[in-house]
Amino acid sequence: MKQTNDSLLSVEDLRVYFRSDEELSRAVDGISFDVRREETVCLVGESGCGKSVSALSVIGLVPIPPGEIVSGKILFDGQNLIDLDEESMQRIRGNHIAMVFQEPLTSLNPVFTIGDQIAEAIRTHEPVSEKELESRCRQLLENVGIPSAGERLGDYPHHLSGGQRQRVMIAMALACNPDLIIADEPTTALDVTVQDQILRLFDDLQKSHAMSVLYITHDLGVVTAVADRVYVMYAGVIAEEGTTPQIFEEPQHPYTRALLASLPSRRKRGQRLYSIPGSVPNPAYKPSGCPFHPRCEYAIQRCQEQYPKMCDYNDGHLARCPVVYDGGTTSWCEPSA
Protein backbone atom coordinates (compact mmCIF):
# COMPACT_ATOMS: atom_id res chain seq x y z
CA MET A 1 0.00 0.00 0.00
CA LYS A 2 1.30 3.39 -0.92
CA GLN A 3 0.21 6.50 0.89
CA THR A 4 0.46 9.52 -1.32
CA ASN A 5 -2.01 12.19 -2.14
CA ASP A 6 -1.25 11.85 -5.79
CA SER A 7 -4.69 11.04 -7.15
CA LEU A 8 -5.00 9.46 -10.56
CA LEU A 9 -8.79 9.58 -10.68
CA SER A 10 -10.76 12.16 -8.86
CA VAL A 11 -14.54 12.23 -9.07
CA GLU A 12 -16.19 15.36 -7.73
CA ASP A 13 -19.88 15.73 -6.93
CA LEU A 14 -20.97 13.43 -9.74
CA ARG A 15 -24.70 13.19 -10.41
CA VAL A 16 -26.05 10.71 -12.96
CA TYR A 17 -29.82 10.63 -13.40
CA PHE A 18 -32.01 8.42 -15.56
CA ARG A 19 -35.10 9.98 -17.02
CA SER A 20 -38.18 8.10 -18.14
CA ASP A 21 -41.62 9.41 -19.06
CA GLU A 22 -42.94 9.15 -15.55
CA GLU A 23 -40.00 9.62 -13.28
CA LEU A 24 -36.45 10.76 -12.68
CA SER A 25 -34.19 8.18 -11.08
CA ARG A 26 -31.33 9.74 -9.19
CA ALA A 27 -29.02 6.74 -9.47
CA VAL A 28 -25.84 8.59 -8.54
CA ASP A 29 -26.59 11.65 -6.48
CA GLY A 30 -23.53 13.69 -5.71
CA ILE A 31 -20.62 11.37 -5.04
CA SER A 32 -16.95 12.23 -4.71
CA PHE A 33 -14.11 9.77 -4.55
CA ASP A 34 -10.42 9.48 -5.31
CA VAL A 35 -8.24 6.69 -6.60
CA ARG A 36 -4.56 7.34 -5.98
CA ARG A 37 -1.73 5.86 -7.97
CA GLU A 38 -1.05 2.17 -7.27
CA GLU A 39 -3.97 1.95 -4.92
CA THR A 40 -6.97 -0.40 -4.78
CA VAL A 41 -10.19 1.37 -3.94
CA CYS A 42 -13.48 -0.46 -3.35
CA LEU A 43 -16.93 0.93 -3.97
CA VAL A 44 -19.16 -1.31 -1.92
CA GLY A 45 -22.93 -1.35 -1.58
CA GLU A 46 -26.06 -3.38 -2.17
CA SER A 47 -27.86 -3.75 -5.50
CA GLY A 48 -29.24 -0.47 -6.75
CA CYS A 49 -26.96 1.77 -4.68
CA GLY A 50 -25.38 3.27 -7.81
CA LYS A 51 -21.95 1.66 -7.67
CA SER A 52 -22.01 0.24 -11.20
CA VAL A 53 -23.39 3.46 -12.69
CA SER A 54 -20.53 5.33 -11.01
CA ALA A 55 -18.02 2.96 -12.61
CA LEU A 56 -19.65 3.16 -16.03
CA SER A 57 -19.64 6.94 -15.98
CA VAL A 58 -15.90 7.01 -15.32
CA ILE A 59 -15.29 5.05 -18.50
CA GLY A 60 -17.99 6.91 -20.44
CA LEU A 61 -20.33 3.98 -20.96
CA VAL A 62 -23.52 5.29 -19.36
CA PRO A 63 -26.20 5.17 -22.09
CA ILE A 64 -27.23 8.75 -22.83
CA PRO A 65 -30.24 9.02 -23.09
CA PRO A 66 -31.90 7.78 -20.87
CA GLY A 67 -28.93 8.57 -18.69
CA GLU A 68 -27.79 12.10 -18.06
CA ILE A 69 -24.72 13.43 -16.30
CA VAL A 70 -26.30 16.31 -14.44
CA SER A 71 -23.26 17.70 -12.72
CA GLY A 72 -19.80 16.91 -11.53
CA LYS A 73 -16.29 16.34 -12.74
CA ILE A 74 -14.36 13.18 -13.50
CA LEU A 75 -10.72 14.19 -13.41
CA PHE A 76 -8.38 11.57 -14.78
CA ASP A 77 -4.76 12.59 -14.67
CA GLY A 78 -5.94 16.18 -14.45
CA GLN A 79 -8.23 15.98 -17.49
CA ASN A 80 -12.02 16.23 -17.11
CA LEU A 81 -13.42 13.18 -18.92
CA ILE A 82 -16.94 14.59 -19.03
CA ASP A 83 -15.84 17.32 -21.44
CA LEU A 84 -14.26 14.89 -23.91
CA ASP A 85 -15.92 13.94 -27.19
CA GLU A 86 -16.40 10.28 -28.10
CA GLU A 87 -13.26 10.12 -30.21
CA SER A 88 -10.96 11.38 -27.45
CA MET A 89 -12.73 9.13 -24.98
CA GLN A 90 -11.97 6.12 -27.17
CA ARG A 91 -8.28 6.93 -26.98
CA ILE A 92 -8.47 6.77 -23.20
CA ARG A 93 -10.73 3.75 -22.96
CA GLY A 94 -8.68 0.55 -23.06
CA ASN A 95 -5.47 2.50 -23.32
CA HIS A 96 -5.46 4.35 -20.00
CA ILE A 97 -8.59 3.05 -18.29
CA ALA A 98 -9.69 -0.54 -18.83
CA MET A 99 -12.66 -2.42 -17.52
CA VAL A 100 -13.28 -6.00 -16.38
CA PHE A 101 -16.93 -7.02 -16.19
CA GLN A 102 -18.79 -9.46 -13.98
CA GLU A 103 -19.85 -12.08 -16.48
CA PRO A 104 -16.90 -13.12 -18.64
CA LEU A 105 -18.93 -15.32 -20.99
CA THR A 106 -21.27 -12.53 -22.06
CA SER A 107 -18.49 -9.96 -22.40
CA LEU A 108 -16.35 -12.16 -24.67
CA ASN A 109 -17.41 -12.57 -28.28
CA PRO A 110 -18.23 -16.25 -28.88
CA VAL A 111 -17.30 -16.24 -32.60
CA PHE A 112 -13.74 -14.92 -32.27
CA THR A 113 -10.75 -16.69 -30.76
CA ILE A 114 -9.37 -15.26 -27.56
CA GLY A 115 -6.18 -14.39 -29.46
CA ASP A 116 -8.19 -12.24 -31.90
CA GLN A 117 -9.97 -10.50 -29.08
CA ILE A 118 -6.82 -9.62 -27.16
CA ALA A 119 -5.12 -8.52 -30.39
CA GLU A 120 -8.03 -6.22 -31.20
CA ALA A 121 -7.49 -4.36 -27.94
CA ILE A 122 -3.82 -3.75 -28.79
CA ARG A 123 -4.42 -2.94 -32.47
CA THR A 124 -6.97 -0.30 -31.60
CA HIS A 125 -4.41 1.75 -29.75
CA GLU A 126 -0.99 0.91 -31.17
CA PRO A 127 0.43 0.24 -34.62
CA VAL A 128 2.19 -3.10 -34.24
CA SER A 129 3.27 -5.84 -36.66
CA GLU A 130 1.39 -9.15 -36.76
CA LYS A 131 4.41 -10.96 -35.39
CA GLU A 132 4.81 -8.64 -32.44
CA LEU A 133 1.07 -8.78 -31.86
CA GLU A 134 1.16 -12.54 -31.48
CA SER A 135 4.06 -12.53 -29.08
CA ARG A 136 2.43 -9.82 -26.99
CA CYS A 137 -0.85 -11.75 -26.81
CA ARG A 138 1.03 -14.84 -25.72
CA GLN A 139 2.91 -12.87 -23.10
CA LEU A 140 -0.35 -11.39 -21.79
CA LEU A 141 -1.94 -14.81 -21.40
CA GLU A 142 1.16 -16.02 -19.58
CA ASN A 143 1.03 -13.02 -17.28
CA VAL A 144 -2.51 -13.86 -16.22
CA GLY A 145 -1.53 -17.46 -15.50
CA ILE A 146 -2.95 -19.40 -18.44
CA PRO A 147 -0.80 -22.49 -19.06
CA SER A 148 0.62 -23.23 -22.56
CA ALA A 149 -0.51 -19.77 -23.64
CA GLY A 150 0.71 -20.13 -27.23
CA GLU A 151 -1.72 -22.96 -27.90
CA ARG A 152 -4.67 -21.30 -26.19
CA LEU A 153 -4.61 -18.22 -28.46
CA GLY A 154 -6.65 -20.15 -31.04
CA ASP A 155 -9.27 -21.26 -28.50
CA TYR A 156 -12.79 -19.90 -28.43
CA PRO A 157 -14.36 -18.64 -25.19
CA HIS A 158 -16.47 -21.79 -24.80
CA HIS A 159 -13.30 -23.89 -24.58
CA LEU A 160 -12.36 -22.18 -21.33
CA SER A 161 -13.61 -22.51 -17.77
CA GLY A 162 -15.19 -19.57 -15.93
CA GLY A 163 -11.98 -18.69 -14.11
CA GLN A 164 -9.92 -18.87 -17.32
CA ARG A 165 -12.41 -16.64 -19.14
CA GLN A 166 -12.05 -14.08 -16.39
CA ARG A 167 -8.27 -14.34 -16.78
CA VAL A 168 -8.67 -13.66 -20.51
CA MET A 169 -10.79 -10.60 -19.70
CA ILE A 170 -8.04 -9.39 -17.40
CA ALA A 171 -5.43 -10.04 -20.12
CA MET A 172 -7.51 -7.89 -22.50
CA ALA A 173 -7.75 -5.17 -19.90
CA LEU A 174 -3.98 -5.26 -19.41
CA ALA A 175 -3.26 -5.27 -23.15
CA CYS A 176 -2.26 -1.61 -23.35
CA ASN A 177 -0.79 -1.23 -19.87
CA PRO A 178 -3.59 0.93 -18.49
CA ASP A 179 -3.06 3.21 -15.51
CA LEU A 180 -6.43 2.28 -14.02
CA ILE A 181 -8.47 -0.92 -14.14
CA ILE A 182 -12.12 -0.79 -13.18
CA ALA A 183 -13.31 -4.21 -12.05
CA ASP A 184 -17.08 -4.54 -11.68
CA GLU A 185 -17.83 -7.62 -9.54
CA PRO A 186 -15.18 -9.66 -11.39
CA THR A 187 -15.42 -12.67 -9.07
CA THR A 188 -19.13 -12.81 -8.26
CA ALA A 189 -19.82 -15.62 -10.74
CA LEU A 190 -16.82 -17.70 -9.63
CA ASP A 191 -16.21 -20.38 -7.00
CA VAL A 192 -14.39 -19.38 -3.82
CA THR A 193 -11.09 -21.05 -4.68
CA VAL A 194 -11.14 -19.52 -8.18
CA GLN A 195 -12.13 -16.16 -6.66
CA ASP A 196 -9.13 -16.41 -4.38
CA GLN A 197 -6.84 -17.05 -7.39
CA ILE A 198 -8.25 -14.10 -9.34
CA LEU A 199 -7.91 -11.75 -6.35
CA ARG A 200 -4.29 -12.80 -5.92
CA LEU A 201 -3.74 -12.27 -9.64
CA PHE A 202 -5.09 -8.71 -9.37
CA ASP A 203 -2.78 -8.08 -6.46
CA ASP A 204 0.32 -9.38 -8.28
CA LEU A 205 -0.47 -7.53 -11.50
CA GLN A 206 -1.14 -4.32 -9.69
CA LYS A 207 2.28 -4.45 -8.10
CA SER A 208 4.15 -5.52 -11.25
CA HIS A 209 2.34 -3.00 -13.51
CA ALA A 210 2.09 -0.16 -10.96
CA MET A 211 -1.64 0.20 -11.69
CA SER A 212 -4.57 1.56 -9.75
CA VAL A 213 -7.67 -0.58 -9.35
CA LEU A 214 -11.22 0.61 -8.76
CA TYR A 215 -13.04 -2.44 -7.51
CA ILE A 216 -16.84 -2.56 -7.45
CA THR A 217 -18.41 -5.21 -5.25
CA HIS A 218 -21.28 -6.04 -2.92
CA ASP A 219 -19.20 -8.64 -1.10
CA LEU A 220 -17.66 -7.35 2.13
CA GLY A 221 -15.40 -10.41 2.29
CA VAL A 222 -13.79 -9.44 -1.01
CA VAL A 223 -13.35 -5.88 0.25
CA THR A 224 -11.27 -6.99 3.22
CA ALA A 225 -9.15 -9.11 0.88
CA VAL A 226 -8.30 -6.43 -1.70
CA ALA A 227 -8.97 -2.85 -0.66
CA ASP A 228 -6.61 -0.18 0.58
CA ARG A 229 -9.49 2.25 0.94
CA VAL A 230 -13.24 1.74 0.90
CA TYR A 231 -16.26 3.85 -0.06
CA VAL A 232 -19.58 2.53 1.24
CA MET A 233 -22.47 3.61 -0.99
CA TYR A 234 -26.13 3.83 -0.11
CA ALA A 235 -28.94 5.13 -2.34
CA GLY A 236 -26.62 6.95 -4.73
CA VAL A 237 -24.45 8.66 -2.13
CA ILE A 238 -21.30 7.84 -0.21
CA ALA A 239 -22.24 6.96 3.34
CA GLU A 240 -18.75 6.37 4.65
CA GLU A 241 -15.17 6.35 3.46
CA GLY A 242 -11.91 5.32 5.02
CA THR A 243 -9.10 2.80 4.98
CA THR A 244 -10.08 -0.86 5.20
CA PRO A 245 -9.18 -1.13 8.91
CA GLN A 246 -11.07 2.10 9.66
CA ILE A 247 -14.24 0.83 7.97
CA PHE A 248 -14.16 -2.70 9.38
CA GLU A 249 -12.83 -2.00 12.86
CA GLU A 250 -14.35 1.39 13.66
CA PRO A 251 -17.39 1.77 11.39
CA GLN A 252 -19.11 5.09 12.09
CA HIS A 253 -22.12 5.27 9.80
CA PRO A 254 -25.17 3.36 11.07
CA TYR A 255 -25.57 1.78 7.62
CA THR A 256 -22.03 0.37 7.62
CA ARG A 257 -22.55 -0.92 11.15
CA ALA A 258 -25.85 -2.50 10.16
CA LEU A 259 -24.27 -4.22 7.15
CA LEU A 260 -21.47 -5.67 9.26
CA ALA A 261 -23.92 -6.78 11.94
CA SER A 262 -26.07 -8.58 9.39
CA LEU A 263 -23.23 -10.77 8.12
CA PRO A 264 -23.64 -14.42 9.07
CA SER A 265 -20.74 -16.31 10.62
CA ARG A 266 -20.28 -19.41 12.70
CA ARG A 267 -19.64 -17.41 15.85
CA LYS A 268 -23.14 -15.99 15.57
CA ARG A 269 -24.82 -19.40 15.25
CA GLY A 270 -27.91 -19.61 17.45
CA GLN A 271 -28.22 -15.82 17.61
CA ARG A 272 -30.49 -13.80 15.39
CA LEU A 273 -28.72 -11.81 12.72
CA TYR A 274 -29.34 -8.10 12.75
CA SER A 275 -31.63 -7.25 9.87
CA ILE A 276 -32.05 -3.72 8.60
CA PRO A 277 -35.74 -2.82 8.75
CA GLY A 278 -37.49 -1.70 5.57
CA SER A 279 -35.92 -1.82 2.16
CA VAL A 280 -33.60 0.15 -0.13
CA PRO A 281 -35.42 3.24 -1.44
CA ASN A 282 -36.45 3.54 -5.06
CA PRO A 283 -33.95 5.95 -6.66
CA ALA A 284 -36.85 7.98 -8.02
CA TYR A 285 -38.49 8.43 -4.64
CA LYS A 286 -35.76 8.88 -2.10
CA PRO A 287 -36.61 10.04 1.42
CA SER A 288 -35.84 13.62 2.38
CA GLY A 289 -32.81 14.45 4.47
CA CYS A 290 -30.51 11.49 5.05
CA PRO A 291 -31.61 8.72 2.66
CA PHE A 292 -31.00 6.11 5.37
CA HIS A 293 -33.10 7.77 8.09
CA PRO A 294 -36.27 5.61 7.73
CA ARG A 295 -34.22 2.50 8.43
CA CYS A 296 -31.81 3.94 10.97
CA GLU A 297 -31.98 3.06 14.65
CA TYR A 298 -30.41 6.36 15.69
CA ALA A 299 -32.38 8.72 13.46
CA ILE A 300 -33.57 11.94 15.07
CA GLN A 301 -36.06 14.49 13.77
CA ARG A 302 -33.33 16.52 12.10
CA CYS A 303 -32.23 13.53 9.96
CA GLN A 304 -35.53 13.82 8.06
CA GLU A 305 -35.08 17.48 7.35
CA GLN A 306 -31.44 18.04 6.63
CA TYR A 307 -29.10 16.25 4.28
CA PRO A 308 -26.09 15.51 6.49
CA LYS A 309 -22.57 16.62 5.65
CA MET A 310 -19.54 14.40 5.68
CA CYS A 311 -18.02 14.37 9.15
CA ASP A 312 -14.38 13.61 9.80
CA TYR A 313 -14.11 10.97 12.50
CA ASN A 314 -10.41 10.39 12.40
CA ASP A 315 -7.65 11.01 9.92
CA GLY A 316 -9.55 10.82 6.64
CA HIS A 317 -12.22 8.50 8.00
CA LEU A 318 -15.40 10.25 6.89
CA ALA A 319 -19.02 9.35 7.52
CA ARG A 320 -22.14 11.15 6.36
CA CYS A 321 -23.70 11.02 9.81
CA PRO A 322 -23.41 13.83 12.32
CA VAL A 323 -25.60 12.16 14.93
CA VAL A 324 -23.69 11.52 18.12
CA TYR A 325 -25.12 8.96 20.46
CA ASP A 326 -24.02 9.42 24.01
CA GLY A 327 -25.48 7.44 26.87
CA GLY A 328 -29.12 7.47 25.76
CA THR A 329 -29.19 10.94 24.23
CA THR A 330 -28.59 11.78 20.61
CA SER A 331 -27.37 15.10 19.33
CA TRP A 332 -26.44 16.63 15.99
CA CYS A 333 -22.81 17.56 15.72
CA GLU A 334 -21.90 19.97 12.93
CA PRO A 335 -18.68 19.00 11.22
CA SER A 336 -15.84 21.37 11.89
CA ALA A 337 -14.59 21.36 8.32
Added chain:
Amino acid sequence: MTKLNHSSNTTILEVDGLKKYFPIRRGFLKRIVGWQKAVEDVSFSIERGNTLGLVGESGCGKTTVARLILKLLEADGGRILFKGQNITHLSDNEMKPLRKEMQMIFQDPYGSLNPKMSVGRTIAEGLRVAGFKAKSDLNERLGDLLQLVGLSPSAANRFPHEFSGGQRQRIGIARALSVQPKLIICDEPVSALDVSIQAQILNLLKDLQDQLKLSYLFISHDFNVVGYVCNYIAVMYKGQIVEHAPADELFENPQHSYTRVLLAAAPDLESGKQWAV
Protein backbone atom coordinates in the same frame (compact mmCIF):
# COMPACT_ATOMS: atom_id res chain seq x y z
CA MET B 1 -15.59 -43.74 5.58
CA THR B 2 -17.16 -44.42 8.95
CA LYS B 3 -20.86 -44.08 9.30
CA LEU B 4 -22.01 -41.10 11.25
CA ASN B 5 -25.10 -42.18 13.05
CA HIS B 6 -27.13 -45.28 13.11
CA SER B 7 -30.67 -44.86 12.06
CA SER B 8 -32.89 -44.19 15.00
CA ASN B 9 -36.23 -42.61 15.69
CA THR B 10 -34.65 -39.21 15.74
CA THR B 11 -33.11 -39.58 12.29
CA ILE B 12 -35.24 -38.03 9.58
CA LEU B 13 -33.03 -38.77 6.61
CA GLU B 14 -30.26 -41.24 6.14
CA VAL B 15 -28.29 -41.64 2.95
CA ASP B 16 -25.99 -44.61 2.65
CA GLY B 17 -23.48 -45.25 -0.12
CA LEU B 18 -25.43 -43.17 -2.63
CA LYS B 19 -24.19 -43.36 -6.25
CA LYS B 20 -25.14 -41.64 -9.46
CA TYR B 21 -23.21 -42.06 -12.71
CA PHE B 22 -24.10 -40.16 -15.84
CA PRO B 23 -23.20 -41.71 -19.19
CA ILE B 24 -20.77 -39.83 -21.42
CA ARG B 25 -21.88 -40.33 -25.03
CA ARG B 26 -19.87 -39.64 -28.14
CA GLY B 27 -20.17 -39.94 -31.88
CA PHE B 28 -23.03 -40.35 -34.33
CA LEU B 29 -24.59 -43.31 -32.56
CA LYS B 30 -24.17 -41.65 -29.17
CA ARG B 31 -22.43 -44.71 -27.84
CA ILE B 32 -21.56 -44.64 -24.17
CA VAL B 33 -17.82 -44.12 -23.95
CA GLY B 34 -17.53 -43.62 -20.21
CA TRP B 35 -19.26 -42.67 -17.00
CA GLN B 36 -19.20 -39.40 -15.12
CA LYS B 37 -19.24 -40.25 -11.44
CA ALA B 38 -21.39 -37.36 -10.26
CA VAL B 39 -22.08 -38.86 -6.85
CA GLU B 40 -19.83 -41.60 -5.51
CA ASP B 41 -20.50 -43.37 -2.23
CA VAL B 42 -22.10 -40.48 -0.35
CA SER B 43 -23.36 -41.20 3.17
CA PHE B 44 -24.78 -38.90 5.81
CA SER B 45 -27.78 -38.54 8.07
CA ILE B 46 -29.86 -35.68 9.41
CA GLU B 47 -31.47 -35.70 12.85
CA ARG B 48 -34.94 -34.24 13.34
CA GLY B 49 -34.89 -30.50 13.86
CA ASN B 50 -31.25 -30.22 12.82
CA THR B 51 -29.44 -28.70 9.87
CA LEU B 52 -26.77 -30.41 7.85
CA GLY B 53 -24.64 -28.20 5.63
CA LEU B 54 -23.39 -29.57 2.32
CA VAL B 55 -20.50 -27.44 1.04
CA GLY B 56 -18.55 -27.63 -2.17
CA GLU B 57 -17.75 -25.84 -5.41
CA SER B 58 -19.82 -25.88 -8.57
CA GLY B 59 -19.85 -29.26 -10.24
CA CYS B 60 -18.99 -31.20 -7.09
CA GLY B 61 -22.34 -33.01 -7.11
CA LYS B 62 -24.17 -31.31 -4.26
CA THR B 63 -27.27 -30.45 -6.29
CA THR B 64 -27.29 -34.00 -7.74
CA VAL B 65 -27.44 -35.31 -4.17
CA ALA B 66 -30.47 -33.08 -3.55
CA ARG B 67 -32.20 -34.36 -6.67
CA LEU B 68 -31.49 -37.97 -5.74
CA ILE B 69 -33.00 -37.51 -2.29
CA LEU B 70 -36.14 -35.95 -3.77
CA LYS B 71 -36.14 -38.77 -6.32
CA LEU B 72 -36.11 -36.37 -9.23
CA LEU B 73 -33.25 -38.63 -10.33
CA GLU B 74 -33.00 -42.38 -9.86
CA ALA B 75 -29.97 -43.49 -7.81
CA ASP B 76 -27.58 -46.02 -9.35
CA GLY B 77 -26.60 -47.44 -6.01
CA GLY B 78 -26.96 -47.00 -2.27
CA ARG B 79 -29.98 -46.38 -0.07
CA ILE B 80 -32.07 -43.41 0.93
CA LEU B 81 -34.00 -43.83 4.16
CA PHE B 82 -36.64 -41.25 5.00
CA LYS B 83 -38.01 -41.61 8.53
CA GLY B 84 -36.60 -45.12 8.52
CA GLN B 85 -38.38 -46.14 5.30
CA ASN B 86 -36.28 -47.16 2.32
CA ILE B 87 -37.46 -44.91 -0.52
CA THR B 88 -34.66 -45.65 -2.97
CA HIS B 89 -36.77 -47.70 -5.35
CA LEU B 90 -40.28 -46.42 -4.70
CA SER B 91 -42.41 -45.78 -7.77
CA ASP B 92 -43.81 -42.32 -8.49
CA ASN B 93 -47.15 -43.39 -7.08
CA GLU B 94 -45.62 -44.76 -3.93
CA MET B 95 -43.58 -41.57 -3.55
CA LYS B 96 -46.61 -39.30 -3.80
CA PRO B 97 -47.61 -39.28 -0.12
CA LEU B 98 -43.97 -38.71 0.85
CA ARG B 99 -43.49 -35.75 -1.48
CA LYS B 100 -45.50 -33.63 0.93
CA GLU B 101 -42.95 -34.28 3.61
CA MET B 102 -39.89 -33.26 1.60
CA GLN B 103 -39.72 -29.89 -0.08
CA MET B 104 -37.12 -27.77 -1.77
CA ILE B 105 -36.19 -24.08 -1.79
CA PHE B 106 -34.22 -22.95 -4.81
CA GLN B 107 -31.43 -20.47 -5.39
CA ASP B 108 -33.18 -18.33 -7.97
CA PRO B 109 -36.57 -17.46 -6.54
CA TYR B 110 -37.73 -15.79 -9.74
CA GLY B 111 -36.82 -18.69 -12.00
CA SER B 112 -38.70 -21.09 -9.75
CA LEU B 113 -41.99 -19.18 -9.63
CA ASN B 114 -44.51 -19.27 -12.47
CA PRO B 115 -44.74 -15.68 -13.75
CA LYS B 116 -48.30 -16.19 -14.99
CA MET B 117 -49.65 -17.40 -11.67
CA SER B 118 -50.57 -15.09 -8.83
CA VAL B 119 -48.81 -15.75 -5.56
CA GLY B 120 -52.09 -16.96 -4.10
CA ARG B 121 -52.61 -19.56 -6.84
CA THR B 122 -48.98 -20.72 -6.61
CA ILE B 123 -49.29 -21.44 -2.91
CA ALA B 124 -52.89 -22.71 -3.08
CA GLU B 125 -51.74 -25.49 -5.40
CA GLY B 126 -49.68 -26.91 -2.57
CA LEU B 127 -52.43 -26.32 -0.03
CA ARG B 128 -54.90 -28.37 -2.08
CA VAL B 129 -52.42 -31.23 -2.17
CA ALA B 130 -52.09 -30.90 1.58
CA GLY B 131 -55.85 -31.45 1.91
CA PHE B 132 -57.33 -27.97 2.24
CA LYS B 133 -60.35 -28.33 -0.03
CA ALA B 134 -62.95 -25.86 1.22
CA LYS B 135 -62.40 -22.38 -0.12
CA SER B 136 -62.68 -20.67 3.26
CA ASP B 137 -60.15 -23.03 4.87
CA LEU B 138 -57.83 -22.57 1.94
CA ASN B 139 -57.93 -18.81 2.06
CA GLU B 140 -57.46 -18.73 5.79
CA ARG B 141 -54.44 -21.01 5.59
CA LEU B 142 -53.03 -19.02 2.67
CA GLY B 143 -53.20 -15.83 4.71
CA ASP B 144 -51.56 -17.56 7.67
CA LEU B 145 -48.72 -18.88 5.50
CA LEU B 146 -48.00 -15.50 3.96
CA GLN B 147 -47.89 -13.95 7.40
CA LEU B 148 -45.66 -16.73 8.65
CA VAL B 149 -43.03 -15.84 6.04
CA GLY B 150 -43.40 -12.12 6.69
CA LEU B 151 -45.59 -11.06 3.76
CA SER B 152 -48.95 -9.33 3.95
CA PRO B 153 -51.97 -11.51 3.08
CA SER B 154 -52.77 -9.08 0.26
CA ALA B 155 -49.66 -10.40 -1.55
CA ALA B 156 -51.84 -13.32 -2.68
CA ASN B 157 -53.37 -11.27 -5.48
CA ARG B 158 -50.09 -10.06 -6.89
CA PHE B 159 -47.64 -11.64 -9.34
CA PRO B 160 -43.98 -12.66 -8.86
CA HIS B 161 -42.57 -9.75 -10.91
CA GLU B 162 -44.07 -7.27 -8.47
CA PHE B 163 -41.80 -8.47 -5.68
CA SER B 164 -38.14 -7.89 -4.80
CA GLY B 165 -35.62 -10.75 -4.66
CA GLY B 166 -35.97 -11.25 -0.92
CA GLN B 167 -39.77 -11.20 -1.10
CA ARG B 168 -39.71 -13.75 -3.92
CA GLN B 169 -37.59 -16.03 -1.78
CA ARG B 170 -40.24 -15.65 0.96
CA ILE B 171 -42.89 -16.73 -1.56
CA GLY B 172 -40.76 -19.76 -2.46
CA ILE B 173 -40.53 -20.63 1.23
CA ALA B 174 -44.30 -20.22 1.72
CA ARG B 175 -44.90 -22.54 -1.21
CA ALA B 176 -42.56 -25.16 0.25
CA LEU B 177 -44.32 -24.88 3.63
CA SER B 178 -47.81 -25.18 2.11
CA VAL B 179 -47.72 -28.99 2.23
CA GLN B 180 -46.40 -29.10 5.81
CA PRO B 181 -43.06 -30.75 5.10
CA LYS B 182 -40.73 -32.27 7.69
CA LEU B 183 -37.54 -31.90 5.66
CA ILE B 184 -36.61 -28.96 3.45
CA ILE B 185 -33.69 -29.05 1.06
CA CYS B 186 -32.37 -25.52 0.67
CA ASP B 187 -30.21 -25.23 -2.45
CA GLU B 188 -28.17 -22.01 -2.15
CA PRO B 189 -31.22 -20.15 -0.81
CA VAL B 190 -29.44 -16.86 -0.07
CA SER B 191 -26.55 -16.71 -2.53
CA ALA B 192 -28.44 -14.48 -4.99
CA LEU B 193 -29.40 -11.99 -2.29
CA ASP B 194 -27.81 -8.83 -0.88
CA VAL B 195 -26.27 -8.92 2.60
CA SER B 196 -29.15 -7.23 4.40
CA ILE B 197 -31.79 -9.37 2.65
CA GLN B 198 -29.70 -12.47 3.26
CA ALA B 199 -29.87 -11.79 7.01
CA GLN B 200 -33.68 -11.53 6.85
CA ILE B 201 -34.06 -14.86 5.03
CA LEU B 202 -31.58 -16.65 7.30
CA ASN B 203 -33.50 -15.37 10.35
CA LEU B 204 -36.75 -16.52 8.79
CA LEU B 205 -35.41 -20.03 8.09
CA LYS B 206 -34.23 -20.25 11.68
CA ASP B 207 -37.55 -19.06 13.14
CA LEU B 208 -39.46 -21.53 10.98
CA GLN B 209 -37.19 -24.34 12.07
CA ASP B 210 -37.87 -23.54 15.74
CA GLN B 211 -41.63 -23.13 15.25
CA LEU B 212 -42.31 -26.02 12.92
CA LYS B 213 -39.52 -28.41 14.01
CA LEU B 214 -38.17 -28.57 10.48
CA SER B 215 -35.01 -30.35 9.40
CA TYR B 216 -32.86 -28.77 6.73
CA LEU B 217 -30.31 -30.01 4.26
CA PHE B 218 -28.58 -26.74 3.52
CA ILE B 219 -26.53 -26.63 0.31
CA SER B 220 -24.14 -23.73 -0.14
CA HIS B 221 -20.69 -22.75 -1.26
CA ASP B 222 -20.36 -20.01 1.36
CA PHE B 223 -18.63 -21.07 4.57
CA ASN B 224 -19.76 -18.00 6.48
CA VAL B 225 -23.41 -18.82 5.76
CA VAL B 226 -23.06 -22.55 6.39
CA GLY B 227 -21.11 -21.93 9.59
CA TYR B 228 -23.94 -19.71 10.82
CA VAL B 229 -26.81 -22.01 9.89
CA CYS B 230 -25.52 -25.55 10.39
CA ASN B 231 -24.47 -27.57 13.40
CA TYR B 232 -23.02 -30.26 11.18
CA ILE B 233 -21.14 -29.85 7.90
CA ALA B 234 -20.20 -32.21 5.08
CA VAL B 235 -17.65 -31.10 2.49
CA MET B 236 -18.05 -32.48 -1.04
CA TYR B 237 -15.36 -32.69 -3.69
CA LYS B 238 -15.66 -34.43 -7.06
CA GLY B 239 -18.75 -36.41 -6.11
CA GLN B 240 -17.49 -37.60 -2.74
CA ILE B 241 -17.81 -36.39 0.81
CA VAL B 242 -14.23 -35.81 1.82
CA GLU B 243 -14.90 -34.66 5.36
CA HIS B 244 -17.82 -34.34 7.71
CA ALA B 245 -17.76 -33.04 11.22
CA PRO B 246 -19.60 -30.86 13.72
CA ALA B 247 -19.32 -27.28 12.45
CA ASP B 248 -16.94 -25.97 15.10
CA GLU B 249 -14.63 -28.95 14.79
CA LEU B 250 -14.51 -28.54 11.02
CA PHE B 251 -13.58 -24.88 11.29
CA GLU B 252 -11.04 -25.29 14.05
CA ASN B 253 -9.43 -28.53 13.02
CA PRO B 254 -10.04 -29.32 9.35
CA GLN B 255 -8.65 -32.75 8.49
CA HIS B 256 -8.86 -32.97 4.71
CA SER B 257 -6.56 -30.86 2.57
CA TYR B 258 -9.48 -29.76 0.37
CA THR B 259 -11.39 -28.44 3.39
CA ARG B 260 -8.31 -26.43 4.33
CA VAL B 261 -8.08 -25.03 0.80
CA LEU B 262 -11.74 -23.99 0.90
CA LEU B 263 -11.44 -22.43 4.34
CA ALA B 264 -8.32 -20.54 3.35
CA ALA B 265 -10.03 -19.19 0.23
CA ALA B 266 -13.17 -18.07 2.06
CA PRO B 267 -12.78 -14.45 3.14
CA ASP B 268 -12.87 -14.25 6.92
CA LEU B 269 -14.71 -11.26 8.25
CA GLU B 270 -14.28 -12.13 11.85
CA SER B 271 -10.80 -10.86 12.40
CA GLY B 272 -12.38 -7.53 13.32
CA LYS B 273 -14.89 -6.84 16.03
CA GLN B 274 -18.43 -8.10 16.19
CA TRP B 275 -20.67 -5.19 15.52
CA ALA B 276 -23.83 -4.58 17.33
CA VAL B 277 -25.73 -1.81 15.65
